[in-house]
Amino acid sequence: MAHPLESLVLRHTHRLVSPDGPAGEGAGAARQFDAALTSVGFKLSTELLERLSGLSESVVLDTARQTLSTVSEMVGAHVRHNTYFIDFPANVPDTEDFWARCVAEALADDDSRENVLTQLTRGALNLLSLPTYGRYQHTYEEMLAAQDELIASAGDRVTVLHLGRDLDHELTDLYLSLAGSTTPLGEDDLRDLGTLAEWCVLGPQPETIPVRENRAVVNEARLTVGEDLLLDTVTDVLRLACALSGGDVTLQEPTRFRTLPRPLRRALLAGLDAVIAANPAKLADVNRHREPFKRLGERLHPHEYPRWPHAADVFAVARGEKQARSFDSLLEEHLNAYDVLGAVELLKSAPGKLFRALDLLLRTAADQRERDAVVDAAVRVAPDVSGRVVLSVREHLHNRARETGEPRIFVNRRGRAWVTPDARRPVPAADRDRLITALDTEIRRRLPAPDRLLIDPEILDVALPLTGRATTAGLGVLPRGSTSAVDGKRLRFFVYWKQTEERTDYDLSALLLRADYSTDGWLSYTNLTAVGGKHSGDITEAPDGATEFIELSLDRVRGTFIVPQVNIFAGERFEEVEESFFGFMLREPEQKGRPFEPRTVRMKSDLRGAGRVALPLVFQRGEDKQWRAKWLHLYLTGTPSANRVEENQVSVSKLVRALVERDQLTVRHLLDLMPVAPANVTRCTGAWTPPPDPVTYIGLEPLEGLHPDSHIITLKNLRDLIPD
The missing domain is CATH 2.60.60.30 (sav2460 like domains)
Structure with a gap:
């Protein structure tokens, strides 16, 4: 029987885990399988059809049953x-x-x-x-x-299913891609990451897990098998507690914390203690989530564990018994006093926050000297800002060129949207253009320079997935x-x-x-x-x-x-x-x-x-x-x-x-910035023969016949295109 996780691989990659079983005469069953797939808009790649044809009929039929069930659900044909x-x-x-x-x-x-x-x-x-x-x-x-x-x-849709590797390799590759994503995942992908983490937690790990929600999901799996936790802030511990209680690791919805077993309580308290012992200033992060921390403290009973005094300090701050001045309160103090230069100096130590505050700082600045200071600081810290934030600010600045009073749309993490007239003062065009040029230069510096680039033109107008929650x-x-x-x-x-x-x-x-x-x-x-x-x-x-x-x-x-x-x-x-x-x-x-x-x-x-x-x-x-x-x-x-x-x-x-009427940053924009010679870029249109050597391919769906060492980016892993 096929492993239940094979359907997860198929949904994410459009690849079938390499079928395993005795050799035989499966050609007839494989052709029937391919014909059945056609009725729901799918087909087997040439390589996959050949692989199935060399296996026994029973293996082909078992593979067909699970695959047809999965693809039918993918397209909505599993119901009447x-x-x-x-x-x-x-x-x-x-x-x-x-x-x-x-x-x-x-x-x-x-x-x-x-x-x-x-x-x-x-x-x-x-x-x-x-x-x-x-x-x-x-x-x-x-x-x-x-x-x-x-x-x-x-013109009917045909989605090609490709031959994958064995289950362990496919699960590991998918786990590394999701866990190491530079952009937040959607709810379904985050849930699938949890399933994969249970399977892959003792295997290869991504070099970094930049998205904290992903880190919480991985930490839950690591905690189960006794591995060290990946903790950098007290909020990492809070997210892990939410995961252990079946709650929302994004912290957007309140979590009802469960009564946790003593080993889990000790692990969370030890994690909090270690974070604060290494950097006491991180106590200030508690202020952003005081209520959840207070409720968590009621479940963890920190007073029962005097060996972790720094963990107790976390809950003392949450209850207001101990003061910890937050970074945001210091910034607000500067802004309330219209001290743009002071705010800029403070924000240099937090490059991501500086980028998110650029529009406000440029509108608050009293003169060109202050605006120059804002732009210069942004250019200086740009290499330390995540690629997702750089691209988000680049898109924002481009749309700020529109006239004041045009509708401004807000969309939260759950897709709830509302519109209001844009009453902000405009950002001076010269400063906006300087920043856009600098950000494009920074993005270009981070992008790879492939020797040979193949592009499916249909992907050019796809918006960059700066968050998985936008789909x-x-x-x-x-x-x-x-x-x-x-x-x-x-x-x-x-x-x-x-x-x-x-x-x-x-x-x-x-x-x-x-x-x-x-x-x-x-x-x-x-x-x-x-x-x-x-x-x-x-x-x-x-x-x-x-x-x-x-x-x-x-x-x-x-x-x-x-x-x-x-x-x-x-x-x-x-x-x-x-x-x-x-x-x-x-x-x-x-x-x-x-x-x-x-x-x-x-x-x-x-x-x-x-x-x-x-x-x-x-x-x-x-x-x-x-x-x-x-x-x-x-x-x-x-x-x-x-x-x-x-x-x-x-x-x-x-x-x-x-x-x-809002312009989105698209794949076209990144490809225009990619440092590759025009002669080495090919658009895949009409009759086309894949080259024999490895290439970088970017398209809606994988192409047949590409060299196995090619780097392939499609809709399913488009987030990999976002530079770190």
């Missing part, structure tokens, strides 16, 4: 996608006609007639009281029988702010959800905006046929799972923007349902096919954000008349119930405008 209207997108009725039909059927039903008549006499009608509204009126099998078969198209788990998902081409005449998107306990009603809608972001129309359960599109029908409960679809003929859409959204009308939040995900498909008119065809799915992403209105992406028609997707991964707070596209169109429009 039914539609309310059995032959959607054909024969979708007008909304009023459909409602009238439901009322007529209710009046013809002895059980519902009296209730419906009573409501009608009162002048209002609850659609949910109609027996045929909001619930499937046919089985999944009946829906399939009413649909034509999909006609294959050259979600799924297939074909790009970081927030990325753009990608939309090739196809029919756009169909979908939402699937399955409730956990209470009745849950999600509503898929589409808001259409004009070029000035004003509303042109919408599609929803209240508007089933409009603006060149059709809605598959309202489903109001999902005990066994439910799906809603919207299809648009792109050549009939009048507006400039199509904004899909998922509204929670009633029931469980995105984080409470058993499962929920969004995706979109592209088809040509002649393809026909079922409502959900896995090989036409271009993107499928989990819905797990905080908020009751999800905005996964926006489709925009450019001046060249071509449609492109821009990735949002945003959530609106919404209302506790009855969220509808009609009610949130203004706030959605503001969010879309703020993100669409």
Whole structure:
């Protein structure tokens, strides 16, 4: 049997762990496996097909079962996608006609007639009281029988699965990549890192673990096997305590600390004591998280361990019994006195904080002498700032060139977004340009200089993943702010959800905006046929799972923007349902096919954000008349119930405008800075033969035929492109 961790490797790398087993005549089974994969939009690489063909049939079939299960879940084909209207997108009725039909059927039903008549006499009608509204009126099998078969198209998605190494090597490589990431991981990747750490904690380790959330997850595994902990600050210990209690290692959500066994309590107290003994000034870090430290102290009982007095000091500071002046309070003192030069001098000892305060310092500076001091200090400390922060500030400064008063968007770690007018004073153009030039120079210094660089042009407009929280788990998902081409005449998107306990009603809608972001129309359960599109029908409960679809003929859409959204009308939040995900498909008119065809799915992403209105992406028609997707991964707070596209169109429009008009740093920007001769750069377009020597390849998906020693960067490890 295949190891359960092989599916984790497949999800992250699109590689199959090298199948192991007796040799045999597996060619026929391997071809059948490849054909089955094609039906869900995947295929075996030539190398992998050859490897499977030389194994026994039983090994191939075992590999096929687990692989098909994993890739089906990746694309959303592991569940049944039914539609309310059995032959959607054909024969979708007008909304009023459909409602009238439901009322007529209710009046013809002895059980519902009296209730419906009573409501009608009162002048209002609850659609949910109609027996045929909001619930499937046919089985999944009946829906399939009413649909034509999909006609294959050259434009259908094909994701190639490649041959990997043995399980230990694949797990170690993936662990080193995730643990050593220079950017924070998303929730799913962080959870997978925890699983990998348990397996790999005694093996090779990354040289550094720069992201502290990653360090907490790794420390939890190290603690379990008795390895030394990786601790630099008291906050590292706090994050580890959160991990041990099943809480949030990012410290964004409060953790309810568990009662820990004595060995774990001793390990945490010893860690705190060692950190403060090595550098007493780090007591000041307690002030940032006083409440969590107070609650942790109640669980650790530091008074029972007098041999660790420095640990006791940590909790004394948290309780206010001991003073420890924080760095931030010293900085605030300078800023409140408009002492920019003093603030700069202080911040030189904290380069990352200096970079994050650059905009404020330049706006606070009284004259050019002070602004020069700010810029000079930033240039001087730039080599000591993480690459992620350098790139973030570079992107920020570029967007500061926009006029004051333009919308400013804020997005928290959980995707919650809001917009406000930008009331800040502008940063002087000369100082901004000096900083941008200096930051590009610093970035160029850190980038590698490959002998031969191969580039997939489709990755050039992908936004740099400066945080893993700017994306979600799924297939074909790009970081927030990325753009990608939309090739196809029919756009169909979908939402699937399955409730956990209470009745849950999600509503898929589409808001259409004009070029000035004003509303042109919408599609929803209240508007089933409009603006060149059709809605598959309202489903109001999902005990066994439910799906809603919207299809648009792109050549009939009048507006400039199509904004899909998922509204929670009633029931469980995105984080409470058993499962929920969004995706979109592209088809040509002649393809026909079922409502959900896995090989036409271009993107499928989990819905797990905080908020009751999800905005996964926006489709925009450019001046060249071509449609492109821009990735949002945003959530609106919404209302506790009855969220509808009609009610949130203004706030959605503001969010879309703020993100669409913001320029993101993309892969193109880094490649333009990369110190490699133009003659050694090749764009992989059309018919193309891989070179025989090792290369650096950067693209959406791995290429077949590359030398095994090539350095390959794809969407799955794009974070590796961010310099240290």
